[in-house]
Amino acid sequence: MFSRSALARAFALPLEQAARPSLTRTTTFRACLHQATTTAPTTQAEEPLSANRRTESSTPDTHPTRQTPSTTTFRTDLPPSKQPIPPTFTNPLRVSQSLLTTLPYLTSQKPHYISAHLHDRPYLLTEGDELRLPFRMPNVAPGDVLRFNRASVLGSRDFTLKGSPYIDERLFECRVRVMGVDSEPLRVKEKTKRRRRHVQRVTSKHRYTLLRVMDVKVKTVEELKSQGEVVVVEDEKA
Amino acid sequence: MRTSLRQVNLDVIRLQGSRFLYVCSVCRQEARPRPFVARQFLRNASDATPITERVRRKLWGTDNPPGLKDPYGGEGVFEKKFKRGQSAPQEDESAEVTRAAGTENAVVEDALPEETPYEPATTWEGLQRVGHLGRWSDLPPSEADAYNSFSSNRRLTKLGHVSLAAHQTAVELCLMHLLKKPLTSICDVAEHEKPVFKLIWNCKIQPKSNTEWDSALVYPDKETEDALIYIFEQIGGAQQAAPEANAAAEDAEAAELEDTQDRDSAQEPRSIPFFGYKYAKDRGFLALSLNDPVTKFAFLKRFSQLTGQYFPDPILHSISSVGQVIDHIKTELKPKPKKLADHLVGDDSLQSLPNVKVFVKKQKPWHKDEELGRKKLIDAELRERGLVE
């Protein structure tokens, strides 16, 4: 189980270089780092469900690797079905100069919060939070580590990074651990019809997946550079 | 009513004088003899004919109607009884007196010569048995009721003993084959003497081919061979001689003798079966085949006689060699563990796991106390307060 947490660090994003400008606007007060709309099409066309969350361990085959998984190492302590999947990006991350200059402020100020989206529902998370999903996630076992890769807002006390609509997943790391499956008390719904002395009782008992947020982290500029040699493009407009 | 009665009584007493001791009025009333007289028939005491008789006469139209005289009236049942009771005791007394005199005389006559005091029996033992209710269970035991089982009463449960029995049977049957005797006649000898058994034990069986029983036997030396052949000649011979002799008395005697011998021999192995031998020396007999039905029958008969093991029909059918007999006995002797706990304890795949613990007994709350290490404390505290011994 300890190895799973180390997984987070071992998970390296292979990013390759490409030069494209991006639009970023920064405001000095209550800094809102808006990620440009142009970044959205650069990320790979996101599949509605599976791209929303990338399970590192349990759903290995949802993303066929398009690029060579050069940087992901083969973990000998994990079975083949649980090997982390290398991310597949056709284009490198494009970051504007203004974002690059203001990103260290956000990175250095802890703690962070994130508004992560899962099935298009936002969950406002901080590190160590417990999250009870409103559904039971299939194909996960307790102890698995998931990485949320879609977030609309990412921020600290004084700075906020907003995506339009979403932040590029290469800018942050948000990992959650599957804790188990919870259940609710039995619901009994009484159904009646008029003029009929009969009450139908419909019961239901849903099961929910429990998650625990392991870390919420914004990557530093150095990390971005070392990972994928981020191309810094001057904003054309600003 | 009462007072008047008392006065009357007093009057009576006064009249009769002091002859009567005082008796209370109630008792006097009770003690007075009551006349059981049907008042109804005394109604017309002056009339000679009662009303029923008159009605009857009217019905018939004559003064002398046919039928019984006075069919409706007459004395009642109680009246008749009372009359008879008055007359009978006298007769009975006289009869009893005469009878008693007769019996007394007889008893005195019988008892005089014996002069043994009468002792009432306390148990039924020694008393004469008189009659039964006609059921078989009331009959006294007869000779036919005694049962001597064919096989030995003791079931051999050790594998070594079973193999010894199988070996002995195989050797015996080989010899019988060799001597061309009826195979089942070996069953007449329930148990061999110790030297004979030792001879048999020393023999080996090396089947050359599956079907040969005659030539399979290998003797350790010539002496053994001669001795065994001599002995087994006798076994067959005795059996053949018996019908020739044809003397019923002798037969019976012989049978009795054999029976007693059998019993003795059956009692002996109860202490030590097979004279303390534990295992058969060689394993060659396992390969002997039992395809010949006669041999198979003889083998199984003798084998079950020696071991007391029973073969069910389907098994009996499928057996084709001595080895299979032994295998069947092995499975019989090793029944599956019945309890699940035994099964789980015997399960290696479960026992090898470090996180599995199997309990044979039910776990109770004090087990938990013991596990948590507070049992001693609880126990000590209870002792201190005198709540437990």
Added chain:
Amino acid sequence: MPLKGIRTVTAARNGVGAFILQCKRLDFHYCDWAGSSRGMVSFLKHSLPAFAKENPQIEIRVSPRPHKHPVIKGHYINGREKAVCVRNLEPEQILQKANLLKEASGEKLKRTKKPVTSINESVRGIWSPYHGDLRTI
């Protein structure tokens, strides 16, 4: 910079660093005689070794409980325990129940409306009208 309260020492939260399964022990109770334990007995005989091997972190105890229905009891690290009666169930169903107990958190079942429960203090602080710059409209 506004005033900050004294930081609480971080509470140990399972799963943030190391992860321990909530279920620490499963007790399997059966009865040798009763027919309602038939599925349980078969499960213990055939499926239990595989189940125990899959879950080495769970202690498994098997003990008889005569004249009672078969029961699986889960003991959790929060000190609670959950019991499921598995009378007249097939071995596969019993395996499902065992998995259910294995994955359960051990908490009492509650109906919650909010998906996120947090013990962290608010990241952006409580809003105050006296702090921050005035905005000119």
